Amino acid sequence: MTIEIVTAHAPEPAAQVPVQPAPVFAPQPDAGAVPPASQLVVEAVDVPTTAPPVLLAERPELASNEPSPRELSNVVPAPREIGDVSHLAELDARSISAWFGDHNVLDRVSLLMAAGQVTALIGPSGCGKSTFLRILNRMHELIPSASMAGEVILDGQDVYAPERRLTEARRHIGMVFQKPNPFPAMSIYDNVIAGLQLTGTKLSSSDKDTLVESCLVKGGLWNEVKDRLRQPGGGLSGGQQQRLCIARSLAVQPRVLLMDEPCSALDPTSTRRIEETIHELKSEVTIVIVTHNMQQAARVSDQCAFFLAAAGQPGVIVEYGATAAMFDSPQDSRTFDYVYGRFG
Ligand SMILES: Nc1ncnc2c1ncn2[C@@H]1O[C@H](COP(=O)(O)OP(=O)(O)OP(=O)(O)O)[C@@H](O)[C@H]1O
Numbered sequence: 439m440t441i442e443i444v445t446a447h448a449p450e451p452a453a454q455v456p457v458q459p460a461p462v463f464a465p466q467p468d469a470g471a472v473p474p475a476s477q478l479v480v481e482a483v484d485v486p487t488t489a490p491p492v493l494l495a496e497r498p499e500l501a502s503n504e505p506s507p508r509e510l511s512n513v514v515p516a517p518r519e520i521g522d523v524s525h526l527a528e529l530d531a532r533s534i535s536a537w538f539g540d541h542n543v544l545d546r547v548s549l550l551m552a553a554g555q556v557t558a559l560i561g562p563s564g565c566g567k568s569t570f571l572r573i574l575n576r577m578h579e580l581i582p583s584a585s586m587a588g589e590v591i592l593d594g595q596d597v598y599a600p601e602r603r604l605t606e607a608r609r610h611i612g613m614v615f616q617k618p619n620p621f622p623a624m625s626i627y628d629n630v631i632a633g634l635q636l637t638g639t640k641l642s643s644s645d646k647d648t649l650v651e652s653c654l655v656k657g658g659l660w661n662e663v664k665d666r667l668r669q670p671g672g673g674l675s676g677g678q679q680q681r682l683c684i685a686r687s688l689a690v691q692p693r694v695l696l697m698d699e700p701c702s703a704l705d706p707t708s709t710r711r712i713e714e715t716i717h718e719l720k721s722e723v724t725i726v727i728v729t730h731n732m733q734q735a736a737r738v739s740d741q742c743a744f745f746l747a748a749a750g751q752p753g754v755i756v757e758y759g760a761t762a763a764m765f766d767s768p769q770d771s772r773t774f775d776y777v778y779g780r781f782g
């Protein structure tokens with residue numbers, strides 16, 4: 439079987455994304471040694487599809503008592519289809535590096551974002567949190583000069599696999615931005631279902647009504663807008679617009695919801711409302727949230743990852759773990775200093 443060493447994949451036709459050598463099978467070159475993206479090539483190698491023979495030589499009992507294919511399928515669960523909404527999805531970022539031109543901004547960052555949990559990404563400005571988030575749903579590749587290496591695995595499936603379409607990643611991994619971005623002239627109702635065009639989903643009007651209501655309920659906005667669904671989305675307050683954007687993201691049934699500082703432009707009441715929404719949503723969607731607000735990270739997240747970029751260096755994860763432990767007894771002195779407000 440031939441596979442590519444490089445795990446940054448060819449973009450959709452509209453995007454021109456150069457690839458960088460992936461660190462998956464070989465040590466990643468130092469940031470300073472990374473050649474310009476234009477000089478990089480994709481290599482292909484032959485790899486065996488079976489387990490290395492040495493394993494059987496070391497454990498002859500396995501060779502003499504090989505399990506049948508049926509038994510094997512019990513041992514190694516087949517990867518689930520990433521659109522299978524019957525369970526919560528886990529998102530696994532493996533050895534992610536990112537560049538803008540030859541500026542290396544993330545260096546081999548690995549993070550498992552557990553199914554049905556809220557993972558908070560914290561860290562000072564410029565350490566690569568938003569870049570990491572954009573790599574998770576393939577938005578990074580839309581930026582001219584941007585390149586990346588590593589793997590993003592959703593439910594055992596590679597989001598960057600060549601056969602996967604860009605729109606598929608977007609559909610399964612939704613994103614809410616810092617600044618609410620509803621379509622201002624479009625009605626609240628149409629805003630919620632705007633994403634269905636992306637997925638090519640066609641629904642009857644009664645199914646659309648049901649979907650709009652359920653997404654607005656989940657987004658914590660239904661009671662405030664149910665009597666004005668045909669009014670423009672731009673007429674809502676900032677906090678309401680952000681909840682409308684959450685409702686819009688939910689309409690395509692994402693497996694993961696990425697939120698990049700979703701409350702930074704909001705007042706405390708709207709912030710609290712969004713935090714309640716996050717609590718309610720995590721029973722059906724895996725959530726990753728970037729926040730500069732340590733109290734918010736402590737309130738909403740189960741797991742927390744602290745990103746840091748030393749001067750002139752790419753961002754890395756310094757510490758990762760259960761949020762309560764990270765805030766009560768951080769293991770790294772830099773985490774301690776950050777969560778207790780000594781810098782950043
Ligand atoms: N479009 C871009 N072109 C070039 N460089 C970029 C681009 N976007 C981000 N960068 C650089 O990548 C690095 C990481 O930026 P990123 O926005 O991911 O940081 P961040 O941790 O999200 O910061 P903040 O907390 O301020 O939002 C920074 O050095 C930034 O200047």
Ligand SMILES: [Mg+2]
Pocket residue numbers: 567568569698
């Ligand atoms: Mg950011």
